Each structure stands twice: as structure tokens, then as C-alpha cells.
Amino acid sequence: MxxxxxxxxxxxxxxxxxxxxxxxxxxxxxxxxxxxxxxxxxxxxxxxxxxxxxxxxxxxxxxxxxxAAESVTAELAHAQQQVDRLGTGHTQLTVATFTSGGRLLLPGALARLTAAHPDTVLHVREGEPEASLPLVRQGAVDLALAYHFDGPLPGQVSQNSSMQWTALLKDPLRVVLPEGHRLADRAALDITELAAEPWVLGCLKTEAYLRRYAERAGFEPEIRGTTTDYFFARSLVAAGMGISLIPSIALAPHVPGVHTVPIKEPAPTRHIGVATISRRRDHPRLATLIKALQEQAAAVESASISGPAQRP
Known part of the structure; x- marks a missing residue:
């Protein structure tokens, strides 16, 4: 054995x-x-x-x-949850999410879940995909709202994995410029037009992504500032420190003094989705939550939030 x-x-x-x-x-x-x-x-x-x-x-x-180890670990965690429910009469559900996606998609979806299953006890954990996806594999969380940039799906989410990825939303990155910038009135920009600009960025992964795109375009970006907060990065743009590259869903709330311009195709894009253990995906509460997230994502797309930081 x-x-x-x-x-x-x-x-x-x-x-x-x-x-x-x-x-x-x-x-x-x-x-x-x-x-x-x-x-x-x-x-x-x-x-x-x-x-x-x-x-x-x-x-x-x-x-x-x-x-098999991932499946066993997840099933043991699920079994523990079922045992815990015997004493409380409630089902616990733990969701991991990255900040900007959670702020936009999760509240409405969780409200629908609790309306459909009022006996559910919810727990939310904030974390980037590299932290949250292993928690799904281990059974520590039931669902992770995550993302990946252009290229393969997040680590170990594949046909041979115990996890299943459900795509929700494409989230194109936008160039954020100070008001009055010489390129602010353009309908769209080519990344090569930004070669001489200084940058302030709100995420280390965005910096790495920008560097890859810049290398293809033949230039080395000048990074003057990095933060872990997109709102702060846009505030630095408004202060004139440089320009930024921000995912569309992270462009709210509006920051005065900035203007947003799309990037010409092929535009750099985040792909947002949810990861779950494959065999648990059809659990009634998880199925309800995934459907609610899909509806929230569809509402975001139909609302055309792609340019929320244009001049008000």
C-alpha cells in the first residue's frame, strides 16, 4: 500500500x-x-x-x-470539512483571490452564492496566483480567482493536473499617461512609441511583462518606480514621474490628472479565471459560485470598462 x-x-x-x-x-x-x-x-x-x-x-x-498526491491531499481536506460540518450544520467554503479581480468580480458573486446557499460559511484569502494555486492543489482553498499573462496557463494547471482552469475574462493592459502628455489624445498606441518614456509600475509581474514586450520592440524601458498598488502607481503618473501600464480592471476608481490609452494589437493582456480541483468542480456551492463569477465577468465585458480612466 x-x-x-x-x-x-x-x-x-x-x-x-x-x-x-x-x-x-x-x-x-x-x-x-x-x-x-x-x-x-x-x-x-x-x-x-x-x-x-x-x-x-x-x-x-x-x-x-x-x-495522485494532490488529489489525496485535497480529498482529505474536503473530508475534514465534512466532519466539521457534522458539528456545526454549516458548510465552509474558502476562496482565494488577487486584489483587483476580487474587488471587481467577487462581492457580487459571493452575494449570489449566499442567497442560494445561506448555510454556507465563507472565508476569503487574498493572494497572487503563485501563492493561491498551490493552496487549491493542497485542498486549503476550494477555489482561486487568479490570472496569467499571454502564454501558458498558471503552473501545473493542465490536462495532467488535478486542477481545472475556467476562463472568465480577458483584461487588456492600458497605458496611463499624465494629463497633457503629447500622446494623451491618441486613440491607440504602439508600444514602440513609448521607448523614450520613463515608467512607474504597480506590480513586479507587470514590470517583467513590460520588459518582455519592450525587448521584442527593441528598447530597454527606464523604470523609475515600482509599487505593489496600481492606484499608487497612477498617482505617481499624475505627479509626472512617468507613464504606467495598468490592467483595465485596476483602472477604477478614477485618479485625477491621468489619461488612459489602449495599446494596439497584439495588446498585452491578463487572462482571468478560476482554478478548482477537477473532481470537486461540480459541488453545488462551487458550481453556483463559478456560474456567478462567469455572470459577473460577462457583465464587466458588456459594460465596456476598457477605458474607465479617460477624461471625465
Whole structure:
């Protein structure tokens, strides 16, 4: 019989890419981690990791077992919730969300959920996708409202994953300029037209994204400021520090002294969606919440919020 603890160790090895880092995360010694993996391999009759001087990678058998580990962990967490419900008569639901998406989409969706299932006890945790998606895999949260930029879906959300991604909304990024800027009256801008501009950005991931786009356009952006808050970044733009690149849904509330211009296609875009454990997606409360989020996202698109920071 496969030991659940050894599956937990293998999952940590897969997450951290080495026995040493997995050992530190699990508060074990590297030799104990290595022994757990070796015993798991003997019990399976198959190699689950490939060892090299650069670390360890999963074999096909290892990937299968990590997926099983994620499912087992999530199911045990769900079972604990069911046991807890026996004593309270309530069902608990935990949702993780990033800030701007949660502010726009989550309140209305949660209101619909509680109207349909008034016995639900809700918990909300704020976090970026790199923090919230592992919590879904571990069963610590039931649903994560998350995003990814152009390219593949967030880490480990794939056909071979225990998680399922449901797309909700495309969120194009806009250029935010100070009022009176020479480009403020343009209907749309090409990224190459911004090569000489200084930038202030409200997110480190946005900075990395801008650098990739700028590299394709042949220039190195001058970054004069970075924050973790899009509202603050727009305030710095209004103060004349530079221009910014802001997701559309983060352009409210309006900041006086700024003007927003779309970027010409192909425009940089965030893709917003929800991640859930595949086998739990049809749970009545989760299904209700996902449908409510889809309706909220459709309402956002129909309201055409793509330019909320234009001159009032």
C-alpha cells in the first residue's frame, strides 16, 4: 500500500526541485527525504525521480504519483470539512483571490452564492496566483480567482493536473499617461512609441511583462518606480514621474490628472479565471459560485470598462 506521507514528500520534491529544499520545507533531513522517495520507488517498482547534479526531475511515473498526491491531499481536506460540518450544520467554503479581480468580480458573486446557499460559511484569502494555486492543489482553498499573462496557463494547471482552469475574462493592459502628455489624445498606441518614456509600475509581474514586450520592440524601458498598488502607481503618473501600464480592471476608481490609452494589437493582456480541483468542480456551492463569477465577468465585458480612466 502506498504511504500518504511518502506522497507528501514526493510532492515537496517536485515543487522545490531538490531533496535539500524539500527537506527544509518539510522540516526533515535530506537523507530522510531521499529514503522516503527510495522506499516509494521500491513499493511502486518504478523510478519516480531522475537525479542529476542540477537537482531532480519527475519521471512519468513520478508525475502520475504527484497528481495522485494532490488529489489525496485535497480529498482529505474536503473530508475534514465534512466532519466539521457534522458539528456545526454549516458548510465552509474558502476562496482565494488577487486584489483587483476580487474587488471587481467577487462581492457580487459571493452575494449570489449566499442567497442560494445561506448555510454556507465563507472565508476569503487574498493572494497572487503563485501563492493561491498551490493552496487549491493542497485542498486549503476550494477555489482561486487568479490570472496569467499571454502564454501558458498558471503552473501545473493542465490536462495532467488535478486542477481545472475556467476562463472568465480577458483584461487588456492600458497605458496611463499624465494629463497633457503629447500622446494623451491618441486613440491607440504602439508600444514602440513609448521607448523614450520613463515608467512607474504597480506590480513586479507587470514590470517583467513590460520588459518582455519592450525587448521584442527593441528598447530597454527606464523604470523609475515600482509599487505593489496600481492606484499608487497612477498617482505617481499624475505627479509626472512617468507613464504606467495598468490592467483595465485596476483602472477604477478614477485618479485625477491621468489619461488612459489602449495599446494596439497584439495588446498585452491578463487572462482571468478560476482554478478548482477537477473532481470537486461540480459541488453545488462551487458550481453556483463559478456560474456567478462567469455572470459577473460577462457583465464587466458588456459594460465596456476598457477605458474607465479617460477624461471625465
Amino acid at each position: 502506498i504511504d500518504v506521507q511518502r506522497l507528501r514528500v514526493l510532492r515537496a520534491v517536485a515543487e522545490h526541485g531538490s531533496f535539500n529544499k524539500a527537506a527544509a520545507a518539510l522540516l526533515l533531513t535530506p537523507s530522510a527525504v531521499s529514503q522516503h522517495v527510495a522506499v516509494l520507488e521500491r513499493s511502486l517498482g518504478a523510478q519516480v525521480v531522475a537525479r542529476s547534479t542540477r537537482g531532480v526531475t519527475l519521471t512519468q511515473a513520478g508525475r502520475i504519483m504527484v497528481q
